[in-house]
Amino acid sequence: MQQNTVSDDKQNQPVGKLTLASPPEGSDAGRDSVPDAQKERTVSIPGAVTGDGIQNSAQAAVASKTVAKDGDSTAPITLVADSRDGKVSAGSNTHIVSLEQKAAANFPEGAETPIGVTEFVATVETAGDSAKFSLYLDPNTDVNGYWALNSAGVWVNLASESYGGQMTGEGEQVRLDFSIQDGGEFDADGVADGSVSFISGAAARMPLSIVGQTAESAPDAAGF
Template sequence: LIPGSNVRITELVRNEAPASLPKGMEMPLGLTQFRVGLSEGRYTESFSLYVDPATGATGYWVKNSAGTWVNLASAPYGGKMSSEGGRTRLDFKIQDGGQYDADGLADGHITALGAAAKMPLSIAGQAPPQVESHGFWF
């Protein structure tokens, strides 16, 4: 969350990884569900998740409306990965009521269900719907 903002995490739950994952995907930490209350007048929130590099995480993965796992910490989704203080930092954004807000309501809260996961990155795959990338994904 943005330091100094009025945004607050109101729920944080860890669950086991789903039994069926795409080929090659690993979720060593399982799924994380969180809910945040947004500051008044904010509709999109930026998040940074720090994980141990030993997890091999290649991003913060969530399911889109079609049921496909996508990496919000990738450039096509406005996110990024970096290293900071010996940890892997996954940056991503979620819009209140948007496709990746699990409750689907523009109600001043964002509920997210996703995972810091490891997925072999490839130049062949499915492009995100809002990005014209000619079949490439990150």
């Protein structure tokens, strides 16, 4: 069994009708080394607007979708890449290639993962860059951070001051700010190649009482 602990000081299924964001014409019309066929995998909720007042579907660095929640309900989420206080940085060439929901696995007993795990792939302008992200959630989603398993097998909160992130409210939404370095320990391929693949993070509630507990088994995927 793997020992999964929580560091309190460092702190699959899409649901609903989704619409593909319209890509530019040509195989790589944006000339950003991201094939347009890949960009088409990024989905947006029609008419969804976050932070800057621009429709999410019109921004390559923003993706929004409806996901399943515990209790057979659904909720919207929005991911912003190259984020500055929840808005895309001016002149950004960052793209979100894909955004997916997966069932949570290997979380310690007692952890609550109301929307499972969010997996995403995004480009960065320069290989090796540390990319800043913001994840917007429904305010009724009861979480206390954006948690990921580090290389030492410890669950840490990327949306905490210790990791350069934060959890804040914006309007009627909760916003989780966090950073992932291209080629760093939270980039799935571990290679500084201009693409961040993040597969192990979850907006979750981790009670301090679970510190030091062992995850007995992966939770059942039922309900997602």
